[in-house]
Every structure is written in C-alpha cells, then in structure tokens.
Amino acid sequence: MKMENNKSFAEFMNESTVPQKQSSEMTMMxxxxxxxxxxxxxxxxxxxxxxxxxxxxxxKDQDAFMKFSSELNTLEDTHGV
Known part of the structure; x- marks a missing residue:
C-alpha cells in the first residue's frame, strides 16, 4: 500500500506548530x-x-561546621537567600 503525501513540509509544520503568541506564553510559563x-x-x-x-x-564538630557554614555562605551569596 502506497501512502501519498500531498502537503509540503512547510505546510505540515504550520499545521503542527503552536501559534506564535501561545508559543511565547508557554515559554514565559x-x-x-x-x-x-x-x-x-x-x-x-x-x-x-x-x-x-x-x-x-x-x-562540637568544627570541621563539619566550617564546611556547612561555608556552603551556606556561598548559597546565600549566590542566590540571595
């Protein structure tokens, strides 16, 4: 059985894509x-x-305290939390 494709690639893409406004809204979402x-x-x-x-x-684990404090400081500096 032979399938015929009467639509051009551009026509197919135009039918299958989201309209531009909706596409930009999705991107913002x-x-x-x-x-x-x-x-x-x-x-x-x-x-x-x-x-x-x-x-x-x-x-009283000074090494762990220093490690986690440093990471927290970096997180706060980077993300302003």
Whole structure:
C-alpha cells in the first residue's frame, strides 16, 4: 500500500506548530516554573545546611561546621537567600 503525501513540509509544520503568541506564553510559563522550582530547591538546601550546622554545633564538630557554614555562605551569596 502506497501512502501519498500531498502537503509540503512547510505546510505540515504550520499545521503542527503552536501559534506564535501561545508559543511565547508557554515559554514565559516555563521560565516562571523553572524559577519557582529553583527557589524551592535553594530554600530546601538552605534548610538542610542549617540543620547540618546545628548538628555540627551540638556534636562540637568544627570541621563539619566550617564546611556547612561555608556552603551556606556561598548559597546565600549566590542566590540571595
């Protein structure tokens, strides 16, 4: 059985693509979702670091305290959290 394709590639692409306005709105939505997810991840990591710092203080582990404090400072400098 032979399939015939009467449409050009450009016609096919025009039919299958999202209109320009909707495409740009989707892109903005994707950017917004990415920003929200990054914010959640940064805040979660900050909570983990604060917990690790507190545990290091409780156990008087200076090396762990310095390591986690340094990472927290870098996170705060980089992301302004």
């Amino acid at each position: 994707e950017i917004y979702v990415d920003m929200v997810l990054n914010e959640i991840l940064v805040r979660h990591r900050k909570e983990q670091l604060v917990t690790a710092i507190n545990e290091a203080l409780d156990s």
